[in-house]
Amino acid sequence: MTRPSRRGVCFIISAPSGAGKSTIANALRASEPSLKHSVSVTTRQPRPGEVEGVHYHFRDLETFRSMAEKGELLEWAEVFGRGYGTPRQPVEEALAAGHDMVFDIDWQGHRLMRAAMPDDVVSLFVLPPSLEELERRLHRRASDHPEEIEKRMRAALDEISHWSEFDHVIVNNELDSAIGQARSVLQSARQVTRRQTGIAEMVKTFSR
Numbered sequence: 001m002t003r004p005s006r007r008g009v010c011f012i013i014s015a016p017s018g019a020g021k022s023t024i025a026n027a028l029r030a031s032e033p034s035l036k037h038s039v040s041v042t043t044r045q046p047r048p049g050e051v052e053g054v055h056y057h058f059r060d061l062e063t064f065r066s067m068a069e070k071g072e073l074l075e076w077a078e079v080f081g082r083g084y085g086t087p088r089q090p091v092e093e094a095l096a097a098g099h100d101m102v103f104d105i106d107w108q109g110h111r112l113m114r115a116a117m118p119d120d121v122v123s124l125f126v127l128p129p130s131l132e133e134l135e136r137r138l139h140r141r142a143s144d145h146p147e148e149i150e151k152r153m154r155a156a157l158d159e160i161s162h163w164s165e166f167d168h169v170i171v172n173n174e175l176d177s178a179i180g181q182a183r184s185v186l187q188s189a190r191q192v193t194r195r196q197t198g199i200a201e202m203v204k205t206f207s208r
């Protein structure tokens with residue numbers, strides 16, 4: 001196997017539900033097929049159109065707990081009364097192979113990942129232009145029952161209160177511009193010195 005020239009980046013995107021993080025993450029992956037997506041495990045029910053193993057691994061609470069106990073989850077948290085967690089193995093394999101990975105996880109997951117892998121994480125918080133627009137987007141998406149939308153709106157301010165813990169923050173007003181900003185963040189993260197193992201090797205050859 002050829003040695004990767006650098007370790008992959010964990011690109012964490014968080015936002016209140018409905019701000020557009022999945023849309024932005026999907027657009028990045030569409031333009032960069034090599035970008036991996038961390039498929040989380042969740043105890044919530046699939047939405048219409050969601051596919052097992054693609055959008056989430058849908059598991060019952062007992063299986064979720066057992067995965068957490070066995071250390072199979074890199075981080076996990078309760079969000080909107082459900083369990084959500086990041087499977088450990090795909091992340092470790094992707095980073096070691098030099099692939100970047102995008103994570104759509106909440107502020108608790110971001111904190112835990114940052115603590116566990118401080119050199120690997122680059123994070124982006126996505127704000128909606130306003131709370132009114134956030135609610136309009138949740139209704140327009142039409143993927144959740146009205147009670148679920150209310151739950152997400154009630155949690156929005158709490159999620160937003162963590163914005164300053166992130167490396168970068170953008171406002172998703174005009175979608176193409178938000179995607180462009182997210183892409184720039186990812187590209188600059190790739191240039192961070194400590195990931196450039198190829199450069200370290202090149203510099204070693206500069207001996208007289």
Ligand SMILES: Nc1nc2c(ncn2[C@@H]2O[C@H](COP(=O)(O)OP(=O)(O)O)[C@@H](O)[C@H]2O)c(=O)[nH]1
Pocket residue numbers: 014015016017018022040041044075076077079080084085086104105106108109110152
């Ligand atoms: N900590 C953590 N949060 C996650 C994970 N997967 C998803 N989430 C978060 O759980 C929340 C709910 O996700 P979801 O049910 O898909 O609803 P949506 O955000 O409205 O699309 C969002 O804030 C996600 O970022 C995970 O593996 N770990």
Ligand SMILES: Nc1ncnc2c1ncn2[C@@H]1O[C@H](COP(=O)(O)OP(=O)(O)O)[C@@H](O)[C@H]1O
Pocket residue numbers: 015016017018019020021022023024137138140141172173174175176178
């Ligand atoms: N900049 C934007 N302007 C208008 N609608 C948007 C924008 N970004 C995303 N949306 C729409 O808002 C809804 C919520 O976006 P989504 O990506 O599912 O949010 P999240 O993953 O943060 O919960 C979707 O219907 C999406 O098409």
